[in-house]
Amino acid sequence: MAILPTHRPRRNRKSEVIRNMVQETNLTTNDFIYPVFLIEGQNKTIEVSSMPGIHRFTADRLIDEIGQAVELGIKAFAPFPGINDALKDRLAKESANPEGLYLKTVADIKRQFPDVVIMTDVAMDPYSSDGHDGIVDPESGEILNDASLEVLGQMALAQARAGADIIGPSDMMDGRVAWIRDVLDRNAFSHVSIMSYTAKYASAFYGPFRDALDSAPKKGDKKSYQMNPANKREALRELALDEQEGADMVMIKPALSYLDVIHAVKANTNLPVTAYNVSGEYAMIKAAAQNGWVDGEKTMMEVLLSIKRAGADAILTYFAKEAAAVLRRG
Template structure:
């Protein structure tokens, strides 16, 4: 047989790195950080090995640890000392994220992104103001327009505290436009918005809800987060956020929705982010602990797949370990 086309010629060790189409670098990664107003010391998160809740007094040390790996950006998630029906601790000046942001801004050069949602701050665990009788009627959950007012307050509070970027994640209609109008009105025209533009109701969020005490006390989030069966809806959501002034578009989760990452990539020339969520992280750790998978290899391959699908930025709990590989000289 005459074989004239031999793709294996380009798979030898010498040439393989030269023609590699996709690479990861620390600059691609954002590290999630949990800051806990109830903690005096670091508290390990059992379902997310290697991650901890850190007290406000320890936030600078934690961020510096991240930056030592080469990752420059962190996303802050807060666990407040108190919760109420509206989640008022999300926007108060001395809130847990606000205090952390001030310290990060004053004492580090990290790029600090503030997650904006209410599930960690409300007694009911939903992402905004719940409608009357929501506990009795599962068809009612979050009052979209009433929540927009709270989103505006929180975004301004985070910007005043030093947030470099605001990342609304509640999937409320009009949230991006509300934040953009408020930021511009108050002089924060240079603060960008990374919208969780396409956020699915997903079973992969479980460990995060343990970590942030953000599980709903009743019902679920299917009335404001997207149906996993829907693809075209994702493009509509992304386009709406583009029209309202989003600077970066996030897809969440990442691995089960790589087709959506690609669709959003092809829809816009804005940067696209993808959230490699807690369940994706936990399942690889669990398989590794069983001896079924090599954690380092599957983590690297997972993040490469997200980047290859079209993500410019990846929010991932593997950020530090992958960045350390890069710093050690391993091509990823």
């Protein structure tokens, strides 16, 4: 006589109600931070060719986009600016201009939507004539870490004055969290949070983002400051430093190919952990869906669920509006 199984895990899968009852990971719109692209001009939206469904917005149209996202339940936004080349220089001076595109738009968003959270980006590359996240030595081509901190601190302070709720240093310079925290605290912005890009990898998945904002380096690459994709323990070293320096939240970027890093960071900190579901990850799913190779909606939701399951408390994702609409349908 055959011995029948005693343990039957399928009993917990036998109906939709039971499956939902025992589901271990759940997505909500509270999990999403929506990255949006800002450009000069008026009354324009321009689709990013390598990111179907994602647009670059002038400030007036960006306000409309944020309003639509708020209606879907999204409450946090991360604007990234495309700066006119004529305003770029090697010291990224435009980054601290209170009358510039980025800071004026941040202030306007906070005036019109005072309850949303705005996370700003601190790195020199959108404003740098060199396209790097730090100051480039004109003779050696070296990225000058300590000299860059002064620029990053002034950039963060200007963003706090404009109304930023969370400062997001994405530059990967050593010591920048401590430097920015000190600048903010000395200028009465101790209430402004820092979400550090703790482990930002030198990834091939950033291509569509750089297309969207024309922010690729003019010479060289970013491997001397962004992390080697082969390394996981190094992320834990960066985590320990960010905790010591005063980060309020930590981030892993990209997300989908670094789920193991998200999991390791989550296991080694009590700080909130975020992950950036980057442009290349978005583009791959969209391209496959357009070719009929995958179900785009189901794949999107599975990817976002996997990032949260790995340990992310929040996810920066270009899918935010689309996923919020799916969640609203139930």
